Amino acid sequence: xxxxxxxxxxxxxxxxxxxxxxxxxxxxxxxxxxxxxxxxxxxxxxxxxxxxxxxxxxxxxxxxxxxxxxxxxxxxxxxxxxxxxxxxxxxxxxxxxxxxxxxxxxxxxxxxxxxxxxxxxxxxxxxxxxxxxxxxxxxxxxxxxxxxxxxxxxxxxxxxxxxxxxxxxxxxxxxxxxxxxxxxxxxxxxxxxxxxxxxxxxxxxxxxxxxxxxxxxxxxxxxxxxxxxxxxxxxxxxxxxxxxxxxxxxxxxxxxxxxxxxxxxxxxxxxxxxxxxxxxxxxxxxxxxxxxxxxxxxxxxxxxxxxxxxxxxxxxxxxxxxxxxxxxxxxxxxxxxxxxxxxxxxxxxxxxxxxxxxxxxxxxxxxxxxxxxxxxxxxxxxxxxxxxxxxxxxxxx
Numbered sequence: 001x002x003x004x005x006x007x008x009x010x011x012x013x014x015x016x017x018x019x020x021x022x023x024x025x026x027x028x029x030x031x032x033x034x035x036x037x038x039x040x041x042x043x044x045x046x047x048x049x050x051x052x053x054x055x056x057x058x059x060x061x062x063x064x065x066x067x068x069x070x071x072x073x074x075x076x077x078x079x080x081x082x083x084x085x086x087x088x089x090x091x092x093x094x095x096x097x098x099x100x101x102x103x104x105x106x107x108x109x110x111x112x113x114x115x116x117x118x119x120x121x122x123x124x125x126x127x128x129x130x131x132x133x134x135x136x137x138x139x140x141x142x143x144x145x146x147x148x149x150x151x152x153x154x155x156x157x158x159x160x161x162x163x164x165x166x167x168x169x170x171x172x173x174x175x176x177x178x179x180x181x182x183x184x185x186x187x188x189x190x191x192x193x194x195x196x197x198x199x200x201x202x203x204x205x206x207x208x209x210x211x212x213x214x215x216x217x218x219x220x221x222x223x224x225x226x227x228x229x230x231x232x233x234x235x236x237x238x239x240x241x242x243x244x245x246x247x248x249x250x251x252x253x254x255x256x257x258x259x260x261x262x263x264x265x266x267x268x269x270x271x272x273x274x275x276x277x278x279x280x281x282x283x284x285x286x287x288x289x290x291x292x293x294x295x296x297x298x299x300x301x302x303x304x305x306x307x308x309x310x311x312x313x314x315x316x317x318x319x320x321x322x323x324x325x326x327x328x329x330x331x332x333x334x335x336x337x338x339x340x341x342x343x344x345x346x347x348x349x350x351x352x353x354x355x356x357x358x359x360x361x362x363x364x365x366x367x368x369x370x371x372x373x374x375x376x377x378x379x380x381x382x383x384x385x386x387x388x389x390x391x392x393x394x395x396x397x
Contacts, residue, residue, distance in 0.1 A: 002016070002082070002084060002099070002100050002101065003016075003100070003101040003102070003103060004016040004081060004100060004101070004102055004103070005102075005103045005104075005105075006039055006102055006103070006104040006105065007104075007105050008036070008040075008104060008105055008106045008140050008141065009105055009106060009109070009135060009136055009137045009138070009139065009140060009141075010137035010138055010141065011023050011024075011141055012032060012036060012140075012141040012143060012144065014039075014078075014081060015081075016081040016082055017082075018080075018081055018082035019080045019081050019082070020080070020081075021077065021078065021080050021081055023141055023143055025077075025080070026077060028073070029143055030055065030070060031070065031073060031074055031077065032141075032143050032144065033055065033143070033144055033147060034051070034055060034070055034071075034074060035074055035077075035078075036141075036143075036144045036150070037051075037054065037055075037147075037149060037150075038074075038087065038094070038095075038096045039096060039102060039104075040150070042095070042096035042098070042102060043098075044095070045090055045093045045094075045095045046093060046094050046095060047092055047093045048064060048067060048092050048093060048094075049092075051067055051094070052064065052067055054148075054149060055067070055070075071087060071094060074087060075087055084097065084100060085097055086100060105135060106140070106153075106157070108135075109132060109135050109136070109157075112128055112131060112132050112135075113132060113160055113164070115128060116128050116129065116132065116164070116167075122171055122174075125167065125171060126168065126171045126172070129164050129165075129167055129168035129171070130168065132161070132164045133161065133164055133165055133168060133184060133187075136157070136161045138190075138191070139154055139157055139158055139161070139191070140153070140154055140157070158191060158192065161188070161191065162188055162191065162192055162195055162197075162198065165184050165185065165187075165188040165198065165201075166197055166198070166201070168184055169181045169184055169185060169201045169205075172184075173201075173204065176208060178204075178205045178206075178207075178208030178209045179205070179209060181201055181202075181204065181205040181208070182202065182205035182206065182209070184201075185198050185199075185201040185202040185205060186202060189202060193225060194225070194226065194229060196235050196237045196238050197237070199222050199235075199238055200237060200238060200241045202218070203215055203218065203219065203238075203241060203242065203245070204241070206218065207245055215245065216276075216279065219238070219242050219276060219278070220275065220276040220279075222235075222238065223235075223238075223276055226238075227347075239278065242278050243278060246278060246279075246282055271333045271334055271335075271336060271337075271338065272332055272333055272336035272337065272338070272339075272340040272341065272342045272352070273338075273339075273340065273341050273342065274329070274332070274333060274342045274343070274344075275341065275342070275343055276343065277343045277344070277345055277351075279343075280341060280342075280343035280351065280353070283341050283353065284300075284353060284391070287353065287355065287391065288391060291391060297359075297390055297391070298353075298354060298355055298356070298357065298390070298391045299354050299357055299358075299359060299362040299388050299389065299390055299391060300351060300352065300353055300354070300388070300389050300390075300391050301351070301352040301354060301362060301365070301366055301386060301387070301388050302349065302350075302351055302386070302387040302388075302389065303328065303332075303349065303350045303351075303352065303369070303384060303385070303386055303387075304348055304349050304384070304385040304387075305321060305324050305325055305328060305348050305349070305382055305383075305384055305385075306321075306348060306382070306383060306385070307320065307321065307381060307382060307383075308381040308382065308383050318347075320380055320381075320382070321347070321348060321382070322347075323380070324377070324380060324382045325344070325347075325348065325350075327373065327376050327377070328350065328373055328384070329342075329344070329350070331369060331372055331373050331376065332350060332352065332369065335368065335369055335372060336352065336365070336369075339355055339356070340352060340353065340354055340355070341353040341355075353391070359388065359390075362388045363388060366386040366388060367386075369384075369386065370384050370386055
């Protein structure tokens with residue numbers, strides 16, 4: 001019996017002992033879709049009516065003629081694999097030739113997933129996980145990934161891939177193989193950047209390699225991404241992981257000469273320092289301790305944006321409020337001093353730490369921000385509430 005190999009993950013490809021048919025060699029998307037469908041469902045006879053319903057819409061003038069023509073083109077295309085009859089004709093139906101065996105990467109992948117569920121030996125589990133992850137190669141070919149008849153498979157494969165990456169990274173974490181965890185979790189983030197568990201694994205891999213600066217930058221980037229995509233500015237599991245990192249590394253000792261060299265090579269910063277709330281909270285605490293020691297007073301400014309005559313219910317991202325918050329962020333960056341620290345606390349609030357600023361000066365700063373912000377609103381019906389409180393009067397949560 002003749003055998004051909006089908007690669008579905010990554011780039012669609014067929015191989016026989018006579019030749020190779022890659023997706024780059026098939027110019028028509030309709031052709032590659034029909035071929036993939038006939039191969040995946042090769043154990044069933046496909047009626048003309050069913051194929052027409054899948055591949056042609058109701059506006060098609062002559063779907064039966066179009067199907068006949070597409071099958072003819074498909075048969076000619078498959079000749080690169082040999083002269084066999086790959087598509088059999090039945091009464092008002094077609095089928096992949098059952099006498100030609102097809103070995104597929106996705107079925108082998110599914111078999112390995114089944115084997116993994118029964119494994120207990122960690123060395124064997126790691127080996128099998130590595131094989132599963134490397135085979136996935138970005139899910140099925142983009143040429144067919146959005147087709148309704150394969151979409152459930154695509155989603156299932158993605159979920160199984162991510163679960164396998166989590167298992168693999170957990171095994172590697174026991175051995176502190178942080179560089180490998182960074183590689184695998186980084187690849188997985190390309191598949192699903194909003195998967196919190198994968199993001200946590202990536203952060204842990206950076207901590208494990210002492211890449212603290214990269215970890216902090218990545219955490220802030222991820223927070224922004226979650227907010228823009230889901231309106232969820234602080235994913236709780238990720239937030240807890242980052243807080244744990246800050247706690248465990250707050251007393252880390254760095255070589256003084258290297259630290260001074262690193263600090264002196266930083267690019268010059270203009271305007272206020274905009275940072276994530278977790279970092280802001282640490283700065284707040286340090287500043288609070290310093291003030292307690294020297295008996296000084298400093299102030300924190302709370303800025304709340306809201307629509308005029310409308311209560312924000314917090315159930316969804318309000319595009320007008322979001323645009324206003326973006327304008328306010330630019331305003332704070334440009335109008336505050338170097339040394340002032342800004343964080344976005346929620347969907348509608350910013351907090352500003354104003355070191356070495358008296359109450360009277362803080363009031364003036366707030367009035368200036370409110371006035372300048374009002375000038376940028378154009379016709380947006382928004383209002384800004386500015387409150388000033390003494391830093392030393394509050395405890396951080």
